[in-house]
Structures are given as C-alpha cells and as structure tokens.
Amino acid sequence: MVNHRFKKGEDYASKLDLEDPLAKFRARFYVPEETIYVDGNSLGLLSSDSEKSVLRVLNEWKTLGIKGWLNAKPPWFYFAEELGAMCARLVGAEAAEVVATGTTTVNIHSLVNTFYQPRGKKTKVLADELTFPTDIYALRSVVRLRGMNPRRDLVLASSTENRFLNEDQITEMMTENIALVFLPSVLYRSGQLLDIQQLTKEAHERGIPIGFDCSHSVGVVPHHFDKWDVDFAIWCSYKYLNGGPGGTAFVYVNKDYFDREPALAGWFGYVKEKQFDLNIDFESAKSAGGWQISSPPILSSAPLEGSLRIILEAGIDAIREKSLKLTSFLIYLVDSLLSKNPYNFSIGTPREHKRRGGHVAVEHTEGMRISEALRAKGIVSDFRPPNVIRIAPIPLYNTFHEVWEITQHLKTTIDSKEYRRFPKKRREIP
Numbered sequence: 001m002v003n004h005r006f007k008k009g010e011d012y013a014s015k016l017d018l019e020d021p022l023a024k025f026r027a028r029f030y031v032p033e034e035t036i037y038v039d040g041n042s043l044g045l046l047s048s049d050s051e052k053s054v055l056r057v058l059n060e061w062k063t064l065g066i067k068g069w070l071n072a073k074p075p076w077f078y079f080a081e082e083l084g085a086m087c088a089r090l091v092g093a094e095a096a097e098v099v100a101t102g103t104t105t106v107n108i109h110s111l112v113n114t115f116y117q118p119r120g121k122k123t124k125v126l127a128d129e130l131t132f133p134t135d136i137y138a139l140r141s142v143v144r145l146r147g148m149n150p151r152r153d154l155v156l157a158s159s160t161e162n163r164f165l166n167e168d169q170i171t172e173m174m175t176e177n178i179a180l181v182f183l184p185s186v187l188y189r190s191g192q193l194l195d196i197q198q199l200t201k202e203a204h205e206r207g208i209p210i211g212f213d214c215s216h217s218v219g220v221v222p223h224h225f226d227k228w229d230v231d232f233a234i235w236c237s238y239k240y241l242n243g244g245p246g247g248t249a250f251v252y253v254n255k256d257y258f259d260r261e262p263a264l265a266g267w268f269g270y271v272k273e274k275q276f277d278l279n280i281d282f283e284s285a286k287s288a289g290g291w292q293i294s295s296p297p298i299l300s301s302a303p304l305e306g307s308l309r310i311i312l313e314a315g316i317d318a319i320r321e322k323s324l325k326l327t328s329f330l331i332y333l334v335d336s337l338l339s340k341n342p343y344n345f346s347i348g349t350p351r352e353h354k355r356r357g358g359h360v361a362v363e364h365t366e367g368m369r370i371s372e373a374l375r376a377k378g379i380v381s382d383f384r385p386p387n388v389i390r391i392a393p394i395p396l397y398n399t400f401h402e403v404w405e406i407t408q409h410l411k412t413t414i415d416s417k418e419y420r421r422f423p424k425k426r427r428e429i430p
C-alpha cells in the first residue's frame with residue numbers, strides 16, 4: 001500500500017477528486033441535500049441500484065403473488081443463496097459458504113451456539129471488552145443457556161487506553177480452558193482492524209474454533225476467509241454494504257463444517273430440493289444455507305441486490321485503496337491543522353493502514369457537543385462516548401473535498417465556540 005503525501009489546500013483536495021477512479025459512483029447514491037454524510041459506517045445510503053431492485057421485487061409481489069417464490073427473477077426461493085454468492089466474492093469465500101439470512105445478533109446466537117461445544121475443562125468463550133455490546137449480551141446468554149456461568153465462562157480480553165486490543169495478548173488468553181474465540185474485525189469505536197489471519201492461525205494451533213463479527217469491515221476492507229481458514233463469520237448489511245436499515249444480514253460457514261448440525265434449526269435450512277417434502281425429520285442443507293431459520297425476508301433483502309452489484313463493479317480492492325486514502329487525508333488534516341491549542345483534537349485510530357478499518361475516531365473532550373454543532377451545519381457523523389467523533393468517508397459516495405470541508409468546520413466550531421450552545425446531554429440515538 002502506497003504511503004500518501006498530502007497538502008493542506010482546498011485546491012489540492014479538489015485535485016484528489018479529479019484523479020479519483022471511483023468518483024463516478026457518487027451519482028448512483030442519494031446523498032441527502034446540503035449534507036456531508038460521513039455516517040455510512042452506521043447506515044449506508046440508498047443507491048438508485050438498490051431502489052430499482054426494491055421496486056422490482058415490489059412489482060413481482062404485485063403481479064405474481066405467491067408465484068414469485070419460483071417465477072420472480074431471481075426466484076425468491078433462491079434469493080438468499082444468490083445474495084450470498086454475490087457477497088462471497090467480497091469476503092474470499094465460495095458461493096455456498098455465504099448466505100443472506102436473519103439479523104446480526106440472531107446470527108451470533110445461531111453460529112455461536114453451533115460452534116461453542118463446552119466439554120470437560122474446555123468451557124470458556126474468549127471475547128473482548130471493546131466489542132459492540134450486543135455481541136457480549138448474546139455471548140452471555142448463549143453461555144447461560146448452555147448451563148454455564150457467564151461470569152466464569154465468558155472471558156474478555158482487556159484493552160489499552162479503552163481504544164485498542166493487542167493480538168498477542170489475546171493469543172496468550174487462548175488457554176486450554178477456551179472452547180471458542182469470538183471477536184470483531186474492526187472495533188466500532190476506535191476503528192482498529194484486528195489481524196484476523198494471525199488470530200485464526202493462533203487459535204487453530206491450540207485446537208480452538210474461532211469466529212468473527214465483521215459488521216464493521218465487510219464492504220470496505222477485503223477479507224479472505226477461506227485463505228485465512230476462519231471457521232465462521234457474521235456481519236450486518238446496513239453499514240458499508242448499503243443494504244438499508246435493519247436489512248438482512250449474512251453468515252459465512254467454512255465448508256469444513258457443512259456437515260455440522262445447525263444449533264437453531266428451521267425449515268429454510270432444510271436441503272433445498274427436499275424442503276417441500278415437509279418431512280418432520282430435519283436434514284440441513286450442506287452449505288451456509290443450512291443456517292437459515294425462517295422464510296427469507298425478501299423485501300429487506302431486495303436492496304442488497306443493487307448495492308452488492310455496485311460494490312462488485314467498483315471492486316473491493318479499489319474501495320479499500322480509496323478508503324485508506326480518504327482516512328489518511330483526514331488524519332493528515334487533523335494532525336496538521338487541529339491538533340494544537342486551542343483545537344486539541346487527536347486521532348484515536350491506529351495509523352498503520354493494515355490496522356484500521358473504514359472510519360476515523362477524532363477525539364476531543366467536548367466531542368459530544370462538537371458532534372451536535374457539526375450536525376447543525378449539515379455534517380452527519382456520529383458520536384460515541386466518552387469523546388469520539390466517528391467520521392467515515394465512504395469511498396463510493398464521499399469526496400476528498402468533503403473531508404477537507406469537515407476539517408474546516410471542526411476548526412470554525414472551536415474558533416467561534418459554537419459548540420457551547422449545545423446541551424451536554426446525549427441524544428437518544430446519537
């Protein structure tokens with residue numbers, strides 16, 4: 001990966017946009033008017049491609065009724081597998097190893113229950129204290145439902161400065177008591193990207209299965225699940241995949257486990273050709289599709305057809321390259337314009353390319369009120385306590401000029417002390 005050398009001026013930012021091979025994709029997204037939208041790591045924007053695929057599915061429902069299950073294009077009956085095959089190309093997996101199904105937290109329950117097989121002294125799940133809380137809630141409840149004690153059997157790797165995890169330290173915790181490791185790919189607050197390949201290798205050397213929550217990385221960081229030999233992974237579709245609010249999520253199951261019985265069985269996980277025999281003995285599909293539970297939510301899967309098509313067209317490597325350039329430019333501008341008195345912004349994201357995902361944590365003790373002041377100026381970023389303004393310039397629809405503008409706004413917010421007008425109380429949905 002090239003090391004970037006930047007300049008500070010507005011002209012220079014515009015020049016980067018002119019040279020940007022992905023610039024043309026912005027026209028396919030609905031960017032809210034008078035807004036700089038850098039919150040695509042929480043909810044990606046709608047594209048005209050997704051709008052078309054949703055309208056097509058609505059029309060199929062309108063005109064075909066139940067016949068849509070086989071006569072829609074593609075047939076709804078195979079839609080989850082089709083979307084899985086498209087997404088598989090983003091994560092270095094075979095088509096059969098990925099399926100669009102369920103929602104992230106439910107998929108954690110389903111996959112962790114499948115891979116967590118406590119026996120003898122091996123009873124513990126190893127996770128970390130910086131992961132997104134829903135992952136911890138789910139892990140605790142799995143451990144409890146399996147008759148174990150979450151206080152004893154869920155162990156959390158601790159962090160440095162509440163920001164970073166250390167792979168070597170996590171590895172040291174992979175002891176003989178650990179039955180399963182479950183970790184995030186990118187930390188939702190600091191944006192640190194963990195070394196999935198190294199962690200997988202270390203876990204396997206100790207005979208421990210390992211899974212990852214890649215909600216914060218799929219669509220912006222290339223993954224090579226097969227090459228890395230990851231056992232399973234889950235991720236949501238509404239962040240960098242632009243699949244729409246609460247859209248259908250994804251699971252990856254390494255083909256080595258296709259024979260394993262899914263812990264949460266349901267009729268859509270049945271062997272496809274025989275599902276409608278409606279036999280009461282369950283026989284799971286020998287693919288990730290076996291981990292489906294219910295009828296696929298066709299309407300909340302439909303946007304993915306359009307949005308995955310765009311990502312595949314742009315290419316995940318080109319997306320990653322631009323993402324790193326955008327975030328490096330942001331880091332450079334914050335460092336050179338905003339790090340000293342009276343601005344005092346700092347970067348809470350690792351600077352090495354291979355250690356960061358798609359967003360930058362810009363830290364400030366007044367982060368919450370500054371984030372509100374930015375929103376009032378039409379800049380949609382978000383705030384995560386205690387002091388992190390998360391800024392995610394999205395390669396498919398943000399520009400270098402927008403990154404430049406954001407840093408100018410950060411500067412004037414402090415110069416004019418505007419942020420002091422905003423209450424110190426956090427809003428319900430930051």
Ligand SMILES: *Cc1c(COP(=O)(O)O)cnc(C)c1O
Pocket residue numbers: 103104105106131132134135184188213215216236
């Ligand atoms: C976004 C995200 C989720 C979201 O869970 P839902 O069940 O889709 O609400 C879970 N885990 C991580 C790490 C996330 O980033």
